[in-house]
Amino acid sequence: MKEQKKHIVFIANPISGTAGKQFVVKLIEEYLDRSRYTYSIATTERVGHATELAQKAVREGADIVCAIGGDGTVNEVANGLVHTQTALAIIPSGSGNGLARHLRIPTDPLNAIKILNRGMTQVMDYGIVNGKSFFCTCGVGFDAFISQKFAESGKRGPVSYLENVLNNSLKYHPETYDVEIVNNKYNEEIHQACKAFLISCANASQYGNNAYIAPSASVRDGMMDVTIIEPFTAIEAPLIATQLFSGTIEQNSRIKTFQCQKVKIHRSQPGAVHYDGDPIMMGEDVEVELMAGGLLCVCPAEEGMPEVEVRVQNFITEHFRNMYNKTEELIQQNMLKTQRITQLNKDILRKLSGK
Numbered sequence: 001m002k003e004q005k006k007h008i009v010f011i012a013n014p015i016s017g018t019a020g021k022q023f024v025v026k027l028i029e030e031y032l033d034r035s036r037y038t039y040s041i042a043t044t045e046r047v048g049h050a051t052e053l054a055q056k057a058v059r060e061g062a063d064i065v066c067a068i069g070g071d072g073t074v075n076e077v078a079n080g081l082v083h084t085q086t087a088l089a090i091i092p093s094g095s096g097n098g099l100a101r102h103l104r105i106p107t108d109p110l111n112a113i114k115i116l117n118r119g120m121t122q123v124m125d126y127g128i129v130n131g132k133s134f135f136c137t138c139g140v141g142f143d144a145f146i147s148q149k150f151a152e153s154g155k156r157g158p159v160s161y162l163e164n165v166l167n168n169s170l171k172y173h174p175e176t177y178d179v180e181i182v183n184n185k186y187n188e189e190i191h192q193a194c195k196a197f198l199i200s201c202a203n204a205s206q207y208g209n210n211a212y213i214a215p216s217a218s219v220r221d222g223m224m225d226v227t228i229i230e231p232f233t234a235i236e237a238p239l240i241a242t243q244l245f246s247g248t249i250e251q252n253s254r255i256k257t258f259q260c261q262k263v264k265i266h267r268s269q270p271g272a273v274h275y276d277g278d279p280i281m282m283g284e285d286v287e288v289e290l291m292a293g294g295l296l297c298v299c300p301a302e303e304g305m306p307e308v309e310v311r312v313q314n315f316i317t318e319h320f321r322n323m324y325n326k327t328e329e330l331i332q333q334n335m336l337k338t339q340r341i342t343q344l345n346k347d348i349l350r351k352l353s354g355k
Contacts, residue, residue, distance in 0.1 A: 003036075005035075005036060005037055005038050006036060006037055006038075006063035006064060006119075007037070007038045007039065007040075007061070007062050007063055007064075008032075008037050008038070008039040008040075008062065008063065008064040008065070008066055008089070008116070009039070009040055009041075009042060009053070009054075009057040009062045009064070009065045009066070010025075010028065010039060010040070010041045010042070010065075010066045010068055010091075011041075011042050011043075011044065011050050011053050011054065011057075011065060011066065011067055011068065011069075011073070011077055012024070012025070012041065012042070012043050012044070012068040012069065013043075013044045013050065013067075013068065013069035013070070013072070013073040014043055014044070021068060021093065023109070024068055024091055024093060024109045025041060027109050027110050027113055028041070028091075028113060031110060031113050031114075031117075032113060032116070032117065033117040036117065036119060037064075037116075044069075044073070044076075048076065049076075050067065050069075050073055050076035050077045050080070051076045051077070051079045051080040052080070053065075053077075053080070054076070054077045054078075054079070054080025054081055054086075055080040057080075057086065058080065058081065058084050058086045062086055063086060063087065064086065064087045064088075064089050064116075064298055065077055065080070065081055065086055065087075065088060065089070066088075066089035066090065066091060066116065066298075067088065067089070067090050067091070068091045068093055069093055069094055070092070070093065070094015070095055070096060070097060070208075070277075071094055071096055071097065071098050071099060071136055071208060071276045071277050072094070072276065072277060072278050073094065074088075074090055074094075074099055074100070074135065074136075074276070075133070075134065075135060075136075075275070075276040075278065078126065078133070078135050078295060079133050081295060081296070082126060082133065082291075082294045082295050083294050083295075084296075085296070086296070087121050087296035087297060087298050088295060088296065088297045088298065089115075089116050089297070089298040089299075090103070090105050090112065090299075091109050091112045091113065091116075092105060092106075092107045092109075092112060093109065094208075095208065095209075096207060096208020096209045096211075096277060097208055097209075098136040098137065098204060098206050098207050098208030098209075098276070098277070099135050099136040099204055099276070100112075101206060101208065101210060102136065102204035102205050102206055102217075102219065102303060102304060103124075103204075103219070103297065103299040103300070103303055104299065104300045104302050104303060104306065105299055105300075115298065115299065115300065116298055119298065120298065120299065120300060120301065121296050121297065121298055122220065122296070122297050122298075122299055122301065122303075123220065123293045123295070123296060123297075124203075124219040124220055124293070124294075124295050124296075124297050125203055125219050125220065125221075125222060125290055125291060125292050125293060125294065125295075126203060126290075126291050126294050126295055127201060127203050127224060127288060127289065127290050127291065128288070128289050128291060129201070129273060129275050129282075129286060129287070129288045130273070130282050130283075130285075130286060130287060132275045132280065133275070134203065134275035134276045135203060135204070135219075135276060135295070136202075136203060136204045136206075136207075136208075136276045136277075137200055137201065137202045137203065137204065137206075137207055137213060137214075137274075137276065137277075138200075138201050138273065138274060138275040138276070138288060139198055139199055139200040139201060139273070139274055140175075140177070140198065140199050140265060140267065140271065140272070140273050140286055141174070141175065141196055141197055141198030141199055141229075142172050142174075142197050142198040142229075143198050143200060143207070143213075143274055144198075144271070144272040144273050144274040144279055145172060145271075145272055147272065147274035147277055147278065147279040148272045148274075148279035172197070174195050174196055174197045174230075174231040175195070175196065175267055175268070175271075176193060176194070176195045176196075176267070176268065177193070177194055177195075177196055177199060177265050177266065177267050178191075178192075178193050178265070178266040178267075179191070179192055179193070179194060179199070179228070179263065179264070179265055179266075180263065180264040180265075180266075181226070181258060181260045181262075181263055182260065182261070182262040182263065182264065183260055183261035183262050190258070194228060194230070194256075195230065195231055196228050196229060196230060196231070197229040197230065197231050197232065198227075198228075198229050199226065199227070199228050199229075199265060200213045200214065200226070200227045200229075201224055201225075201226050201263060201288045202214035202217045202224065202225045202226070202227065203217065203219050203224060203225075203290065204217055204219055205217040205218075205225075205247075205304050205305055206305075207277070208277065210245060211244050211245055212244060212245070212246075212247040212249065212305055213227050213244065213249065214227050214257070215247040215248070215249065215250060215304075215305050216250065216257075216304075217304070218303060218304060219303060220293075220303065222261070222290065222292035222293070223259040223260065223261060223290065224259065224260055224261060224262075224263070224288065224289075224290040225257065225258075225259055226257065226258050226259070226260060226263055227249070227255060227256070227257050228255070228256040228257075229254060229255055230254045230255075230256070231254075232254050236254065239252070240252060240254065247305045260290075261289065261290050261292075262287070262288065262289045262290070263287075263288050264285070264286075264287050264288075265285070265286040265287075265288070266284055266285050266286075267284050267286070268284065269284060270282060270283045270284060273286055
């Protein structure tokens with residue numbers, strides 16, 4: 001008996017992260033396995049629209065909803081799919097692509113489509129911070145502060161993000177937090193006051209761009225990995241940054257880590273919180289809880305931080321892909337300029353000839 005084809009709804013964010021969304025659409029048309037899938041494509045028009053489109057796809061019986069965008073787009077799409085039988089898929093095209101990287105989904109769109117063609121579905125956890133769902137990380141402190149500055153700058157991409165980090169890291173004043181750990185790995189309740197540069201609550205291992213804030217995290221273990229970075233000096237900053245990107249941050253004495261299902265954070269005043277990189281203002285009390293097994297996802301069985309050789313290979317591949325995308329963008333811009341100049345010359349000749 002012939003297997004019935006599954007339907008995929010692709011949801012594209014035209015303004016997220018990197019350029020080349022039309023290129024991705026062409027790749028889908030050419031390389032998506034039509035013997036397994038039918039598909040349709042929708043484009044977001046405003047904040048929150050991807051969630052609405054995902055919910056609509058669920059109501060209409062879609063088997064898979066695939067986010068084409070960055071972590072913000074993935075968050076919105078996944079929000080519309082939790083606790084349903086419709087699976088999330090990702091073709092990464094954002095600035096950081098934290099969840100996709102953790103799930104071993106290639107940042108190269110063609111290879112991401114190949115993952116989709118394999119059709120392997122896994123169950124994954126997600127988190128909730130004061131009623132807002134997150135699928136990768138959330139946090140308070142410096143990372144939330146930078147997310148807010150990044151959003152206010154109106155610029156996209158890792159270069160802009162790095163500029164904000166460098167400009168603000170030494171100016172930032174760490175806060176004092178009251179932290180209560182509930183349902184931790186050893187079924188103990190821990191309560192402590194601490195001064196922290198940041199507190200990160202991670203479902204996945206990284207922020208994005210291979211910055212591993214919780215290298216041991218798994219999206220399938222029913223536990224949240226909490227990382228507290230204590231205040232540090234300017235001399236210590238380069239080492240912490242190096243360990244963040246090498247996946248060895250847990251070795252630093254300034255870092256405290258633990259696993260739990262729920263954490264309550266109290267601070268002296270309202271402030272920024274980020275969820276999957278998007279900032280939002282919240283009150284003095286921040287409650288974060290992990291929801292085990294609430295989402296289906298099309299991805300490999302492997303997850304988390306890959307071996308060093310794979311990370312180097314991925315870096316080289318991504319570097320050349322970004323160069324290709326930039327070249328394509330410049331070619332398109334030059335073609336448009338040439339067309340405008342040609343039309344202008346025609347208009348001038350027409351006026352000179354009196355026609």
